[in-house]
Amino acid sequence: MFDFVVIGGGPSGSYCTQRLAKRGFKVAQLEEHQSIGKPVECTGLVSRRVTSMVKTDSVVNKVHGANIYFPDGNHIRIGKEEETMVLERDRFDQDAAAMSIGNGAELMLNARVKDIRRQDRKMKITMRRDGNIEEVEALAVVGADGANSITRKVLFPDQRFRRIVSAYQIDGADRMEDQDNVNVFLGNKFSNGYFAWGTPAGDFSRIGTAGFGLTREKFNYLYKRYLNPNKISITGGPIPISFLRRPYGDGALLVGDAAGIVKPLSGGGIYTGMVSGEKAAITMERAYEKEDFSEGTLSLYNKLWKKELGAELKRDFRIQKLYSRITDTSFNIIGRKITTERMTHLINTIGDIDYPSRVVLKMLIRNPSIVRNVLFPRKEKNAERN
Ligand SMILES: Cc1cc2nc3c(=O)[nH]c(=O)nc-3n(C[C@H](O)[C@H](O)[C@H](O)COP(=O)(O)OP(=O)(O)OC[C@H]3O[C@@H](n4cnc5c(N)ncnc54)[C@H](O)[C@@H]3O)c2cc1C
Numbered sequence: 001m002f003d004f005v006v007i008g009g010g011p012s013g014s015y016c017t018q019r020l021a022k023r024g025f026k027v028a029q030l031e032e033h034q035s036i037g038k039p040v041e042c043t044g045l046v047s048r049r050v051t052s053m054v055k056t057d058s059v060v061n062k063v064h065g066a067n068i069y070f071p072d073g074n075h076i077r078i079g080k081e082e083e084t085m086v087l088e089r090d091r092f093d094q095d096a097a098a099m100s101i102g103n104g105a106e107l108m109l110n111a112r113v114k115d116i117r118r119q120d121r122k123m124k125i126t127m128r129r130d131g132n133i134e135e136v137e138a139l140a141v142v143g144a145d146g147a148n149s150i151t152r153k154v155l156f157p158d159q160r161f162r163r164i165v166s167a168y169q170i171d172g173a174d175r176m177e178d179q180d181n182v183n184v185f186l187g188n189k190f191s192n193g194y195f196a197w198g199t200p201a202g203d204f205s206r207i208g209t210a211g212f213g214l215t216r217e218k219f220n221y222l223y224k225r226y227l228n229p230n231k232i233s234i235t236g237g238p239i240p241i242s243f244l245r246r247p248y249g250d251g252a253l254l255v256g257d258a259a260g261i262v263k264p265l266s267g268g269g270i271y272t273g274m275v276s277g278e279k280a281a282i283t284m285e286r287a288y289e290k291e292d293f294s295e296g297t298l299s300l301y302n303k304l305w306k307k308e309l310g311a312e313l314k315r316d317f318r319i320q321k322l323y324s325r326i327t328d329t330s331f332n333i334i335g336r337k338i339t340t341e342r343m344t345h346l347i348n349t350i351g352d353i354d355y356p357s358r359v360v361l362k363m364l365i366r367n368p369s370i371v372r373n374v375l376f377p378r379k380e381k382n383a384e385r386n
Contacts, residue, residue: 002028002106004284005125005138007113007151008034012256012273013144014096015053019281021103027137029097029105030127036097037090042270043169043199043206043233045182046378047354050271051085054099058091060202064180070335071328074193078347079181087270096274101188116141116154116252121293123251140160140251140293142280144273149258155249161240161260163317165194165207165267167235168215169208170223178201185209187331188380191222192272194267195307195326196222204232210239210267212324239267241320243313248298253280264316264374265323265356272309272354279304315357327380337370338363 006017009031017029033039044060051059064085065079101107108129114128123141127134135353144149152159176198183198190196196209196218209219215236240260247259253263256273263272281299287293326334338341351359364371 001122002026002136002138004028004140004142005030005123005136006105006142006144007116008144008146008149008256008258009033009093009097009107009109009147010144010256010264011054011093011096011270012258012261012277013142014093014277015274015283016142016144016255016277017105018096018099018103019278020284021100021105023281023285025285027100027105027249028138029100030111030113030125030136031097031107031109034110035094036107036109037093039235040089040171040233041169041237042085042087042089043144043197043208044085044089044092044201044271045268045353046085046087047352048083048085049354050087050274053274053359054092054096055332056092056095058084058088058095058256060088060204061086061179061200063182063200066182066184068335069183069185069298070125070331072332072335073337074339076339076344077181077333078344078351080348080351084182084353086199088201092270113145113150115250116151118251120198121251131132140253140287140298142284143252143254143258144256144277146259147240147257149254151252152244152254152258155252156254159246159254161244162242163264163320164238164240164242165210165212166236166238167208167210167267168219169206169234170219170231171201171233171235173203173230173232174205175203176205185222186335187328189252189328190237191215191218198222209235211376239373241267242317243294245301247302248283248295250295250298251293253283253298253301255280259306261309261313261352263356264313264320265360266353267300268353272313275308276305279308299307312355312357315361319357319360322374325377326374327377329378329380333373333378334370337367343367
């Protein structure tokens with residue numbers, strides 16, 4: 001019998017596991033794949049906050065800026081002195097999992113959870129492990145099993161994501177000439193309501209797009225028109241960009257992508273997932289002290305993670321909803337407005353990839369005509385649609 005079982009070997013699960021194990025609890029971490037970090041479904045862009053949380057040698061590049069391309073070809077470069085890291089995601093996940101093992105947790109690989117039920121105040125977890133059906137017991141479980149979480153489906157069937165984007169990415173065996181800037185492409189040619197990117201990752205390039213529906217079609221445009229990577233892998237998947245109202249219940253919590261604790265504007269979920277993992281661990285520790293894993297006690301989790309990220313994710317969500325309606329015509333107008341020294345200075349000074357709403361709100365306050373184009377997008381001109 002374990003104190004806690006954490007389902008999922010991604011960064012959210014490992015961060016939660018290592019913290020629980022460090023406090024002396026008996027923890028099992030279950031991962032359905034044979035190795036941690038595979039398959040890779042990520043661009044790997046994170047702030048220094050992330051690399052200060054996990055000791056890792058998975059950083060393959062450090063960028064200082066981004067080229068933002070508008071539909072008419074106009075572009076601006078924004079940048080900071082502070083570096084943004086590009087991770088080799090599988091290695092990063094392995095380093096995060098090593099922290100769990102190093103602190104005494106038991107990592108079970110090839111262990112796919114099939115069912116979870118609460119019985120006699122214990123959680124019973126059924127899994128297929130190395131081909132056999134096995135059951136483990138714990139006082140409580142943490143579902144860190146990603147966007148398609150079985151924990152959510154079984155224990156929280158009423159909890160659904162309000163908004164999900166699908167992402168599609170090709171990793172190319174090409175070294176991009178400019179290693180210091182990420183490229184971001186806005187507009188209808190590249191994405192339905194989100195954005196596309198080209199990221200220099202040392203000897204590799206990561207080219208992708210995300211959006212609401214038909215992502216592949218948009219990707220083809222990006223692939224042919226701008227970059228032509230020698231593909232070595234194709235990845236992708238859903239990114240939930242709206243957090244669940246109630247990611248807790250009797251004996252269970254959901255963290256990271258499983259709970260939709262992801263930045264709505266960028267789809268980045270490594271930092272937010274690890275923060276939620278930490279808050280889940282603190283909540284479980286308190287519940288253990290009280291000997292009470294009821295929904296009421298575990299509701300503390302929602303307070304803790306929201307205190308750190310809730311206001312930001314709510315603002316990002318509202319901005320994203322407006323952003324996804326912007327037409328190419330309005331993007332071009334906005335592009336011209338922000339290609340000024342004053343605006344780029346503002347972005348460079350207060351832009352933060354983990355807390356992006358601050359800079360967006362400041363930009364809107366300083367330039368009312370951007371607000372007009374966000375709230376009332378101009379009708380599309382035909383020429384800009386193609
Ligand atoms: C194309 C793409 C690009 C992205 N780029 C970035 C980026 O640049 N920066 C960033 O911060 N975020 C990015 N993200 C988002 C980021 O990948 C996720 O937010 C992050 O992986 C969430 O971590 P997690 O631990 O919550 O979930 P996951 O990383 O999804 O981990 C869940 C784990 O649970 C395991 N699992 C699932 N079901 C079961 C089961 N039944 N039994 C046992 N184990 C199970 C899975 O195998 C997996 O290992 C990107 C996403 C995509 C799709």
